[in-house]
Amino acid sequence: MKKNVLPIDLRNFLMLLLIGSFFFLVSSCSDNDTASEVIAPTNVYKCTTCKTSSEALAVNDNSSKGIYIGFTESGILSIDIDNKNIGEMKASLLKNNITRTLTFLESYSDSERYYAIFADNNGTPISLAFDVMLNGNDPQITLRNDLVFKTANDVNTIYKERSNEMIEVFEGYLIGVSHATQLNEKLADELIVISRSKAYWSEMRSYSYVGFQETINALSKNSGKIIGNNLIDNDNNQNGTLNSDLISGKVYSESNDLSIELKRVI
Numbered sequence: 001m002k003k004n005v006l007p008i009d010l011r012n013f014l015m016l017l018l019i020g021s022f023f024f025l026v027s028s029c030s031d032n033d034t035a036s037e038v039i040a041p042t043n044v045y046k047c048t049t050c051k052t053s054s055e056a057l058a059v060n061d062n063s064s065k066g067i068y069i070g071f072t073e074s075g076i077l078s079i080d081i082d083n084k085n086i087g088e089m090k091a092s093l094l095k096n097n098i099t100r101t102l103t104f105l106e107s108y109s110d111s112e113r114y115y116a117i118f119a120d121n122n123g124t125p126i127s128l129a130f131d132v133m134l135n136g137n138d139p140q141i142t143l144r145n146d147l148v149f150k151t152a153n154d155v156n157t158i159y160k161e162r163s164n165e166m167i168e169v170f171e172g173y174l175i176g177v178s179h180a181t182q183l184n185e186k187l188a189d190e191l192i193v194i195s196r197s198k199a200y201w202s203e204m205r206s207y208s209y210v211g212f213q214e215t216i217n218a219l220s221k222n223s224g225k226i227i228g229n230n231l232i233d234n235d236n237n238q239n240g241t242l243n244s245d246l247i248s249g250k251v252y253s254e255s256n257d258l259s260i261e262l263k264r265v266i
Contacts, residue, residue, distance in 0.1 A: 045246040047264040058163035064114035064132050069167040070158030071191045072143050091118040136160050165197045170247050172262030199226040
C-alpha cells in the first residue's frame with residue numbers, strides 16, 4: 001500500500017514553523033519572568049507623603065516652642081508653637097482625610113507653664129487649650145467640641161517632637177468577629193502615635209455600636225513600649241507589630257480573635 005507522504009517543501013515549512021514557535025515561547029517566558037521580578041508585589045507599606053525626619057528645631061528642644069503631635073476624639077492634632085522662631089502659631093486637626101485649621105487666639109505664660117488658645121467656628125465650634133512646661137515637658141490639651149468638655153485626663157494625648165525624636169501617627173482599624181453578625185469585620189477606628197527613637201507608643205480606639213435603645217460611642221486608650229518590632233503594652237501584652245510604615249497583626253484578647261491594621265499618615 002502506498003503511504004501518504006507530505007511534499008518536501010511542506011515538511012520544511014512545518015519544521016521552520018515549529019522551531020520558530022519554540023523560540024517565541026522561550027523568549028516570552030523569559031520576558032515574563034523578568035517583568036514579574038521587577039513588579040513583584042511587596043508586603044512592606046511605605047508612606048510616600050510622610051516626613052522622613054523631625055521638623056522640630058534643635059534650638060527649641062528644651063523650650064515650650066516647637067512641634068507637638070497627638071490625638072483627640074476629634075482627630076489627629078498638630079500644633080506649631082513658633083517652631084521657626086518667626087512668631088507663627090498654628091494648630092490643625094486631621095480626620096477622615098479632612099484637615100481642619102484652628103485659629104490662634106492668644107497665649108500667655110506664668111513662672112512654670114506656657115498657655116495657648118486656638119479655635120474654629122466654621123461648622124461645629126471647637127476650641128483648644130494647650131499648655132506645656134517652659135522646658136517643653138508635660139504638654140497637655142483641653143478640647144471643647146460639640147459643647148462637651150473634654151479634659152486633659154481622658155483620651156486626649158499630645159507629645160513634643162524634638163530634633164532627635166520624630167513623632168509618627170498611624171491610622172486604621174481594630175478587626176475581629178462581630179457578636180451581632182458573627183462575621184470578621186471592623187470593630188473600631190484606631191490611632192497610634194509612636195516614637196521609634198524613644199521606643200514608645202500610645203493608642204486610642206473609638207468604638208461605635210448599637211445598644212438597647214441608642215448608638216453607643218466609647219473610647220479606650222492604651223500605651224507601652226516598642227520592643228524589637230513588637231508593640232508591648234504596660235501589662236506585657238502584644239498590640240501588633242511595626243513593619244516600616246505599617247502596624248498590623250494580633251492584639252491581646254481573651255478570645256484571641258482580634259487584630260489591627262494601621263498605616264502611617266504623619
